[in-house]
Structure formats: structure tokens, C-alpha cells
Amino acid sequence: MSIKTCLFCLSFFLASCNQVTQLSVGDIKEVAVQHFREKGFYAIRDTADIHVKLIKTGLADEWYVAFNAVMSRPALFLYHISDPKEPPHYIPLTNKSEGIIEHVDFENVTNDEDYELVIDLHFDYGLAYQGREIVILRHPFGNPAYEIFSFPFEQVWESIDSFDNQYGLPQHSKRVENRSFYEFFEGYILIKGTVNYRDNHLLEYKWDRIHEEFLLILDEELHEVNEEEDKGGIVHKVKGNKILVEVNAHEEGCIAYLIEDAQGHVIEIPKKIHDELLCSQVTSLSPNGRYLIYTNLASNAICIYDIEQQKNKTILKDFNSYEGVSEVVWAPHKPIRFGFISVNQEEFLENTTIYIFSFDADGELYQKNYPIKVHYECDLEGICVPLKDYNYKFERNNLFVYTPDANGKFKGLPLYH
Structure with missing residues (x-):
């Protein structure tokens, strides 16, 4: 074993005994280069050729996963932060x-x-x-x-x-x-x-x-929209389980949706909202099937529609002023709560804002905005968004978590309202 690897193992042990956060991604990259090269991965020359991600497998169980970031025979090394005596797992x-x-x-x-x-x-x-x-x-x-x-x-x-x-x-x-x-x-x-x-x-x-x-x-x-509608018929149903069904969009760059019940019947909604769903960039249905979030391109906004009360409300204006708006995530339990993240690199100090919406016992919707830095990526078309579950999610109803940087380590945002 090389001197560098021995020193790493010592620092690994000390960090785990005292404070896990003392062990940095840089430390992992240094020793991972050695491990890759010992296994014959000579395309891995230095730390720039490796990515490292922190993964939690339990409440107090953490692993660093190191993997090749350049063209090479693909392989991973898994380092158990919670048990420094355990040798890394090698997965080619x-x-x-x-x-x-x-x-x-x-x-x-x-x-x-x-x-x-x-x-x-x-x-x-x-x-x-x-x-x-x-x-x-x-x-x-x-x-x-x-x-x-x-x-x-x-x-x-x-x-x-x-x-x-x-x-x-x-x-x-x-x-x-x-x-x-x-x-x-x-x-x-x-x-x-x-x-x-x-x-x-x-x-x-x-x-x-x-x-x-x-x-x-x-x-x-x-299926095409008209195929879905002809298949099951359109029914008027405001309560009960519903699902959001993606269908073939007729316009380039669009994603189209219908709402169906468990039997495949298309749920009747106002024609204006039905038409907006034919090209809705941000779309989500609450787990209980009551609230539909959709993009209203005609109003340049994101809206929420209460299917039971048949009420519509704007929750984000000036939609096209953002570089991107992320997918919606829902809290796992009651009270009903959801959130998403917008990216505006010109107007936001941290480039991103987290939006959290909560319903009270009377069904009133409350909104709180958090100008917090969340890691995001941009595609070739210039659309920039954090990735749902990878960069943000609800850990619990009163805890929203997000990744502030590319390391993948979640940080908590307590929700008190």
C-alpha cells in the first residue's frame, strides 16, 4: 500500500471518529485515483478524471461513491464513511x-x-x-x-x-x-x-x-389525445383517485397531458385548462387527485386548479422570464404541501428561489419564497433546472432538502408554517 493511501486511511479514521464532515470530496478523489490505477484504469490520471457523490443509505449511514468521469472501462468505488475500517467496495x-x-x-x-x-x-x-x-x-x-x-x-x-x-x-x-x-x-x-x-x-x-x-x-x-378521449369517454368526476396521463403532443417541444380516473375515463375539466394541458411545461397532480398544477402559456404563468371546488389560481407570474422552472414535488403526508424551484441568473442573487406552498385546514393556500442557492444544470437549449429527487425533495412534511452544489449532499430547509 502506498504512503499516500496509508495517510488517507489514517485521516479517514480520524475524521470518522471526530466529525464526518472533515473528510472532503478532495480526500476521496486523491485515494480513488490510486485505487483506479491499481486496478489498471490508466485513463484515470488525476482527480479531474473522477466524480464523487455522497449517498445516504440510512439516517446515520453515509457513503462516498467515486466513479470515472472520462472515457474508460466504467467502474465505481464505494467508501463507507460510517465505518472507516471497512475497505472500499469495488464495482466494475x-x-x-x-x-x-x-x-x-x-x-x-x-x-x-x-x-x-x-x-x-x-x-x-x-x-x-x-x-x-x-x-x-x-x-x-x-x-x-x-x-x-x-x-x-x-x-x-x-x-x-x-x-x-x-x-x-x-x-x-x-x-x-x-x-x-x-x-x-x-x-x-x-x-x-x-x-x-x-x-x-x-x-x-x-x-x-x-x-x-x-x-x-x-x-x-x-396515444393521441383524441384516442384517449374516445377510448374511455369523458366523465364528470371531482372526487376519487385520478392520474395524469402523458399523451402525444402535436406541437414540437411540447408535452401534453390528460387526467383520467382508475378506469381510464378522461376527467372533464374546463376547456381552457384542457387546452393548456396540450402544451404544459410544468405539470403535476396532487397525490389525492384534487389539485392540478399546470403552465398557462396564454397568461404566461403557472396555475393551480382545484378540481373539487373548480377554482383556478395563479401561483407564479412571468413564466418566460425564468431560465427554467423545476418539476413539482409533493410532501408525503398531510397537510398538503408542494414546492418547486425557479432559476433566474440575472435577477436572483443566488440564481435560484425555492417556492413552498401549503394548504391550511380551511383549504387556503399559503406561499413562502426562499432565495437559496440550489445546484442546477442547463441543457443545450439554455433551459436550466435542478433535478427532482437528485437536487431537491421533501424529506418530511416539515423538511425540504436541497443540494447547494454539485457534491450531491443535501441540506435541510425546515418548514414551520
Whole structure:
């Protein structure tokens, strides 16, 4: 063992005995470089080639996860902060091609008592090929971890078909096999988008507890709005369970929604709100099915509609003045409470503001704004938002947590109202 590694282990032990926060991401990166190179990962040259994320697996159980941030054979090292005597867990993704691990997180994908490690792999071969794959590992903090699901949710090839006659510039063409996104919901995995060359497609996988694998249970096209309405008929229903259904949008850059009951009937709502749902950038339905949050592009605002009382209210004005508005998160229990985050790099001192909305016993809605720095990322179109569950969430009804920087460590925001 090298002197640097020995010194790290000593600092690791002392930090854990005294104060865990003394151990920095920089410390982990230093020793992780050594561990990667000892395993033959020579593409890892220094700390810039590694990302580190802090993950909590219990109330007082923390791990640092180190993974390659450059093109290499993908692998992870897991360092148990709560038990410094435990050697790091080494998880090589031996059946994967060279790639970059873009993101890792700890999710209860199987909806049981065990949480899984979710990994996003990026295969970056420049203009020739861009690919991304989700990999889910079972029992990642035990021995051994094993893969229970993987899917290539992005596969794009680019080639030169010809050269123009005037300047001889190459004419590129793209072949898109997969360009989709994934969601987790109570033991289900949903894959939506272009799948195996099929546009507007949906795959649904369900966790089989007996065989411990995800089984494909649905493979179909996303429905058009009129197909959904014709399928189940439109019903007037203000109480009971409802779900928000994503349907195929007719306008580029839009996401469209309908509200259905458990039997697949489309819920009747005012036509104006129905039309706004055909292109609503921020959309959410409360867990009890009563409150619909949607983007009103005509009014340049985000609104909340009480389906039972049939009342509409604006909760965020001047929607297009923000670089981005995040997804809505709901508190897990009563009283009903929800929140989201807006990004405005010109007007906000910290660039971001957290909005928390609470209903009192009489159904009145109260709002509090917190100008607090929350880590966010921007896409190629310039839309900047924090990621739900990764950068912010409700830990409890009276505790909202967020990540102020890229390290992934949550900070608490107590809610007293």
C-alpha cells in the first residue's frame, strides 16, 4: 500500500471518529485515483478524471461513491464513511463498453426494503456515435452487487452521406435508434420516446419479486389525445383517485397531458385548462387527485386548479422570464404541501428561489419564497433546472432538502408554517 493511501486511511479514521464532515470530496478523489490505477484504469490520471457523490443509505449511514468521469472501462468505488475500517467496495461494470459514468443515485426502484444504485452511462464517440444507457445494480453496498436492469435509452449514429457541389462540405445524416427517457414508479420502470426506431413509444417494466428481475409488461405507442378521449369517454368526476396521463403532443417541444380516473375515463375539466394541458411545461397532480398544477402559456404563468371546488389560481407570474422552472414535488403526508424551484441568473442573487406552498385546514393556500442557492444544470437549449429527487425533495412534511452544489449532499430547509 502506498504512503499516500496509508495517510488517507489514517485521516479517514480520524475524521470518522471526530466529525464526518472533515473528510472532503478532495480526500476521496486523491485515494480513488490510486485505487483506479491499481486496478489498471490508466485513463484515470488525476482527480479531474473522477466524480464523487455522497449517498445516504440510512439516517446515520453515509457513503462516498467515486466513479470515472472520462472515457474508460466504467467502474465505481464505494467508501463507507460510517465505518472507516471497512475497505472500499469495488464495482466494475465488466460487461459494458468504454464510457463515462455521468450520474449515480440511490433509488428504491424495486419498491421494497432494498434500495438500488442507478447509473447513467454515456458512450461518447464524437460525431460518429452518442449513446446513453441506464444500469441498475441490486445490493450495491453489499457483496456482491449485481445488475438487474439495463437499457440503452439513447443511441444516435451520424454519418457523411455526400458532399455539397459548391464548397465540398460534408452532408451529415443521423440515424436515431433510441432517444428516450426513463421514470421510476412504485416498482415500475417506464421508457418513453423513440425506442428501437419507433417514435412516441412506451415500454413498461414491472419488478418480479420471485425471480428478482424486471419483466416487460407493456410495449405500445403513446396515444393521441383524441384516442384517449374516445377510448374511455369523458366523465364528470371531482372526487376519487385520478392520474395524469402523458399523451402525444402535436406541437414540437411540447408535452401534453390528460387526467383520467382508475378506469381510464378522461376527467372533464374546463376547456381552457384542457387546452393548456396540450402544451404544459410544468405539470403535476396532487397525490389525492384534487389539485392540478399546470403552465398557462396564454397568461404566461403557472396555475393551480382545484378540481373539487373548480377554482383556478395563479401561483407564479412571468413564466418566460425564468431560465427554467423545476418539476413539482409533493410532501408525503398531510397537510398538503408542494414546492418547486425557479432559476433566474440575472435577477436572483443566488440564481435560484425555492417556492413552498401549503394548504391550511380551511383549504387556503399559503406561499413562502426562499432565495437559496440550489445546484442546477442547463441543457443545450439554455433551459436550466435542478433535478427532482437528485437536487431537491421533501424529506418530511416539515423538511425540504436541497443540494447547494454539485457534491450531491443535501441540506435541510425546515418548514414551520
